[in-house]
Amino acid sequence: MLVDFFDCLVEHPVIATINDTENLDKALNSPCKIIFLLSGNIFNLEYIVNKVNDKNKSIYIHIDAIDGFSKDVVALRYITRNIRPQGIITAKDSLIKYAKDMSIFAIQRIYLSDSHSIDVGIRIARATRPNVIEVLPGVIPKATKTIKDSVNIPLIAGGLMMDKNDIMKSIDAGAIGVSTSKENLWHIRDFN
Secondary structure (H helix, E strand, C coil): CCCCHHHHHHHCCEEEEECCHHHHHHHHCCCCCEEEECCCECCCHHHHHHHHHHCCCEEEEEHHHCECCCCCHHHHHHHHHHHCCCEEEECCHHHHHHHHHCCCEEEEEEECCCHHHHHHHHHHHHHHCCCEEEEECCCCHHHHHHHHHHCCCCEEEECCCCCHHHHHHHHHCCCCEEEECCHHHHCCCCCC
């Protein structure tokens, strides 16, 4: 039986991000309990999700990054009904709203480039109320803390994590976990 998203992060706060399906087996053999899929297509998506679920891990599909699907409510409905990941990731606030209406676990990606993007991200998160926010890049602890303190929504820090120190700074700033494609960070076990 698959475990709750938040319980998984308590056990292991690092999320394996897969940008290339060639790395899927490495993620499956890592201690990470959650996988963010940012690669795949209409032909291999169901196979990937089943393979992850067979390993009793959770998979969240970045719907904006999967080839062969429109980035709309029809694709969202198809993926969640037929392929059945544990949830979706998107930067599109309209898809977050649809996902929430369909009781789908929704992670909203917020890309930070300046202070204005922090304000916009906060405003969008307040309006859409995703289950989780993923802030990118996640190596800006002050921005992570500002967003966390401004919305009452759990937050993941992702992108540009280079070492354990980056992970710890993100968690200390209020992130409940971090997402990374760096395989060496998937295997960190001591977070004290």
